[in-house]
Amino acid sequence: MRSAAAREAILAATARQFQLRGYDNLTIEGIAKEAGVGKQTIYRWWPSRGALIAECLTDGRLFPVDFDIPVSGPVLDDVETWLDRVLAVLHSPGGSGLLRSLVAAAAEDDAVGQHLSEGIGVEQSLHTRLTLAVRAGELPADAPVDQLGSAILGAIIVQALGREEADAEGLRELVRFLLRPDGQAGSSA
Amino acid sequence: MRSAAAREAILAATARQFQLRGYDNLTIEGIAKEAGVGKQTIYRWWPSRGALIAECLTDGRLFPVDFDIPVSGPVLDDVETWLDRVLAVLHSPGGSGLLRSLVAAAAEDDAVGQHLSEGIGVEQSLHTRLTLAVRAGELPADAPVDQLGSAILGAIIVQALGREEADAEGLRELVRFLLRPDGQAGSSA
């Protein structure tokens, strides 16, 4: 198998076309042409368009940045740092379209769906950071860590799907509310 | 314009095909055939497949139930009632596929995206109920009501996209955590 060069060219072309044209306008023939590769070479190694995207996703080729989360201060600060990094991508030109395309791919393809959270850094980074916070007593011991990760990512996705301008302040507010220490929220009716 | 009969047949066929085959296998020609209608009649009134779905969505034709939320007790109970109703649909055969298809449609089409929350009852029902709770002092005055709605819906969507078995207990836990009265969570480090 000599695939090394072909594999690289195919994945690079896939990522570029995905960013450029979105998921539903992504064609195997377009990828093959850009990669300078025969269609059969793609079909030989990947069973579907989705598998191709899933591999780009786990290789971190779809987003221009990595979504590592720092462990350098209060959870809230660290999570806001991560959030700002995500929002920066969303606000860049084509950024929300990119996320929508990724969601479309995740909805239509099992392989992509199973790695969606992971690709945005929720699985490893956010989850890990929140677990640390629980252990450090920054969050209640019964905080449902993975559900909180899904909720934050989900809120971002719902917002992107709604075609609103990404409401950065709203999301920061949400995170602050979710991660608030007990008994600190503004009271009264 | 005589569309009344044709319109009804087209929307009914669209909803049925959508539930049956999913969004990406939904074809205009298939809808036309099932509706006993010419393709042109569809293209005359709807600009795209997405517009068709959006209309089915706002007509409540895509889900077999309505997602009204009761106002009959503590917020938490009422929201859990709504959640159970949503989960019942997700657990029914083809239910999570249906949600994924809807998300795919929302990701690819503006019109569907703008009415997604609304179709699951988040926009009117959940949002309204949470606002009432804030006003009644059940939730902190600074609770970001619409963000919470997005977060809950988002968590459901992320879970469905991940192809896990819908984790009903996890979602209930999330809702309980999100809507917990101040200072009630299990403490200690």
Next chain:
DNA sequence: GATCATACGTGACGTCTCGTCTCGTTCCTG
């Protein structure tokens, strides 16, 4: 009741992409 505009169903058009299938060609292995 004849006329006219318009919505209808049918079905063919050219285009696109799919996934499969040959072709030669290249290049690694033994």
Next chain:
DNA sequence: CAGGAACGAGACGAGACGTCACGTATGATC
């Protein structure tokens, strides 16, 4: 230096796209 695997190229049938032209049905106007 052979043999074979992986390659680039691209033809192929299938099927859906969105548009178009035709002839029929319907409902309003005079």
